[in-house]
Amino acid sequence: MASEGAGYLGGGGGPNGLSSWIFSTDHKRIGILYLVSILSFFVVGVSLGFLMRLELISHGPTIMEASTYNSVFTLHGVVMLFLFIIPATPSIFGNFFLPIMIGANDVSFPKLNLLSWWFYMAGAALALATLALGPADTGWTFYAPYSLRTGTYVSLAVFAVFVLGLSSILTGINFVTTVHRLRAPGMGFWRMPLFVWAVYATAWIQIVATPILGVNLLLVIAERVFGIGVFDPAKGGDPILYQHLFWIYSHPAVYIMILPGMGIISEIIPVFARKVIFGYRAIAYSSLGIAGVGSLVWGHHMFVSGSSYTAGVIFSFFTFLVAIPSAIKVFNWVGTLYKGSIWLGTPFFFALAFIFLFSIGGLTGLILGALSVNVHLHDTYFVVSHFHYIKFGGAGFAFFAGLHYWLPKMTGRMYNARVANWSCLILFIGFNTLFFPMLLLGIEGMPRRYFDYLPQYSTLQIVSIVGSWVLVAGLIIMFANLLRGAFRGARTTENPWGGATLEWKIPSPPGRENFEKIPEVTKGPYDFRGLR
Amino acid sequence: MNETVEKVASHRDYAGAKLGMWLFLLTELGLFFGPLLLYVMHDIRHPEAFHAASQSLDKTIGFANTLILLTSSLTAALSVASIRRGKTELTLIFIFVTITLGGIFLVNKYLEWTGKIAHGIYPGGDAFAELPPGEAVFYGLYFFTTGLHGLHVIAGMIVLAVTATLTAGGIVNKRDFVKLENAALYWHLVDIIWIFLFPFFYLIS
C-alpha cells in the first residue's frame, strides 16, 4: 500500500525542489541526503583503491609515481573511513529508521540534524579540496613527526577530519537524546529493536571518543602552524603521545563502524529465520560491552612503538577480552538460525556473507592481538587484510545488507532479486580474492603502504589485483540494480519481508509524518505471530 | 520554497533539551581531556622544567581571573533564577554583568599573553627556541590550552548575548527559559574548565 503521491519523497503536489531537500529538517529526507552524498564519496574511495591496486600490477611506476601513490593511499583511507564507513550506517539508516523504529515522528533536534549534514558536506569539501591542492601523504593516521614535516596540505586535511568529527558528535548527541526522550508509549528499553540498541551504543562512543580525536587534530595544526612542541622531541615533546591520543579515538572508531552494522544483521537474521532472536539481551548488552571494553584496547596499535612490556600485556589482554562480546553476537545470530524456517532473500545472503567475513576479520584480529605474533605481522599486508575484513567485509557488507533490506521501504520500490543475489555472490568472491592473498602476503613479510615489492610476492599480488576487478564489477552490478530498483522497480508493499518492527507497519515510502498517531507498543520487536 | 514538509508544531521537550546540552558539555570536557593528558605525561617527564616555567606565570592575574569567572558563574545562575520569577529586567542585568566579567577575564588574559610574547616566549619566538626542552612544551601547552579556553569564553559570551536578545524579545520568558538555562550551563562549563586549568598551569610544584 503506497501513500498518496510518494510520501515524504514529495510528488503529488508536495514540494520537491532542491532547497526543499537540502534545508529539510525531516529525518527521512536528511537520511536520503546522507545516502546520496555518502555513496558518491564511496565511489571516489573505491576508485582510489582500485588505482592503488592497479599500480602494483607491475614493478616500478605503472600508472603513477611513488609520491602520488602515498597521496592516493592517504586519501583512500580518509575518504573511506571518515566520509564513508564511519557515517554510513548511523547517518543514513540511523537517521531514517531510528525515530521510526522507536515510534517517534522525528529526532529530538531536527535543526541540529540538518546542521550535522552541512558540517559533513563542509568537511567532505575540504577533504576533496586537498585532492586538487596537494593531497597529504601521511596515511590516514597523520602520525607525527612526519605529519608535522611534510610539505603537503596536512593542516587542511586534518581540519577536514575535525569538521567531520563535529558532524559525528552532533549526530551522536541527537540519537542519544532521541532514544531517551522520544520512545513511544510501551516502547521500553527492552523492547527496542537491536538496531536501535546498536546505534545508541555507537552514539555514546561518538560523543565520548570523537572530541579526543578532535583536539588531537587541533594540536597537529597548532604544531604545524606555530610549533608548540608537544609532539616534537627537539622541544621536549613526544610523537608517541600523538599515537596514544590518536588511537584512544580511533580504536573505538572501529566500533563506530562495526556496531551499527551488527545492528542491521541483528534485524535481518530473525526476520529471515522467522524466529525470535536468540539472546536478545545478550546482544544488547554486548553492544554496550563492546563500547566499554573497546575504549581500553588502543595500545594494541603500538606494540612496536616502544611501549613497555607491561603495557603491552595489559592491552593484549583487553584486546582478547573485547573479542568476547563480538563472539557472543555471532553465536546468537547462528543460534537464531538453528531450527528457524529460513527464507533465502537477498538481505539474508548479505547477512551470511557478513557473518563469514566478519569472523575472519575477528579471528585475524586475535592473531594480531597476541604480542609476539604482532611483532612479526605489524605494518604488513596482514594488518591491511585484517582491517578490510572488519571494515569492508564486516561493516561494508552489513551496510549493503541494510541497503537491500531497507531501500524498498525508503523508495517504495523493489529491486530485481536475482540480480541482487548474483551481485552478492560476485562481491563475496571478489572480496576474498582481493583480500585473502593479502593475509598470506603479510605472513610472508610484505610491508603495507609500499609502492613496490620483491618478485616473490608477484603471484599473490596479481591474484589480489584481479580480485579488485571482480569486486568492482560486483559493486557496479549491485548499485546499477539498486538504482534501477529505486526509480523503476515494481511498487512494493508495506511489509515485503514480514518484519515485526515498527517501520514495517507504515507505508512504503513513509508519509510526511511517520505516524499519524503515535503508536502504542504492545509486543517485542521480533514477535512474528500474526505475520506472514 | 515553502516548507510544508516541516513538522507543524515543534513540541517543547524541556528534559530533552537539557539532556542534549549535558551531552554537549561532556564532549567539551573530552576536548580538554587531551591537552591535560599531554600535560600530565610531560610533567612526569620534565618535573623541574615544568615547575620552573610554571613559576614564571603571574599567579596574581591567574587568581584574579579565577575569582572573576567564579563571580560570573554566580551572576549567570542568578539570571536564571530571575527569569524563573519572571523578572526580565533583572535577568538582563545579570546577563550583562556576566558578559562584562567574561570581557574582563579576556583583557587580563590578553595582558598576560602579550607580557610573555614581549619576552619572546611564544611558539616561534626567539626566547622560546632557547628554552630548555621541557619548558618549551609547557609554554606550548599553556598557549594552546588557554587559547582554546579563551575561544570558549568568547563563544560563551556570544551565546549569552544572543539569549539576552531573546529574553528582551520575550522569546525566553518565565515559562520557557531552557535556552537561557543551557547558556548558563555552558558558562558554568567554561568556568569549571578554568578551575581545572588554573592549578595545573599556575600552582604546580
Ligand SMILES: [Cu+2]
Ligand atoms: Cu584497534
